[in-house]
Amino acid sequence: MKRYYLFAAVAILFMQKAFTQVARFSVEGNLCVNNELSFVDETSVTVTNWNWDFGDSDDAGSSSSLQNPTHTYSDTGSYIVKLTITSNGSTYTDQKTIQISALPKASFSADSTQIQFSSYSRVFIDHSESFHPISHYIWNFGDNSSPISTENTSTLYKYTENGTYNVWLKVVDNEGCVDSVSKIVQIYDRFFVPNVFTPNNDQINDNFIITSNGITLFSIEIYSRWGNLVFKRSGHEQIIWDGRMSDGSLVSSGTYFYVINAESGDITYDPEKGFITVFY
Secondary structure, three states: HHHHHHHHHHHHHHHHHHHHOOOOOEEEEOOOOOOOEEEOOOOOOOOOOEEOOOOOOOOHHHHOOOOOEEEEOOOOOEEEEEEEOOOOOOOOEEEEEEEEOOOEEOOOEEEEEOOOOOOOOEEEEEOOOOOOOEEEEEOOOOOOOOOOEEOOOEEEEEEOOOOOEEEEEEEEOOOEEEEEEEEEEOOOOOOOOEEEEEOOOOOOOOOOOOOOOOOOEEEEEEEEEOEEEEEEEEEEEOOEEEEEOOOOOOOOOOOEEEEEEEEEEOOOOEEEEEEEOOOO
């Protein structure tokens, strides 16, 4: 009977040792190509030796004897990472399979055609490529303003002055993988006054719209050929006239004289004078 109990006790100890995972580790960092990962030993017993196998090659750099090493994977793929420790003359192993993802490829364009009447404005459009969905975009517009983080694939931004700006885009995918790119964007001041429009409600050239930088405030006065004031507006970044007088009626076809003055802004404009033709 005593031999039976002794055998049972030994069997229990053997099973406890067999099913107790002595070696343990975790991986910290974003699982991306060319991103440094930290491998953290979480073994709770006294360890005399550590042997890490990162599973990516036979080179010396694919292994380490440090307790908490770092490692960078240069290619995408699935890798089996093994930690073998020595404790009290015995060896124990833990292993994990990790998946290394490709980095996104950041790309963008700065579109001015969508903003027809403000030369200081741009629509920044993302063209990035990514294996995993992109979670958010971080824009730095190069004008000392705070970076903007957004989930939208396009962002409208208006500068406060003309100049050359180095614009940065950082993209972050759902796996935390990051890429960034920069481009030089030229912002210029433009002032353009059309000389004809047709307010006939056909959705084509229905308004008299002046292109400006979108920052400076302007005033405008429009007179008939007899010197009668038919339209006046002050303190607006955008000057738009739909061909109507103050009583809401449309002006007659013909030629009208305008005077435009800048009321505020860093750029000094001389008064702009000219003629606008209205026809239906």
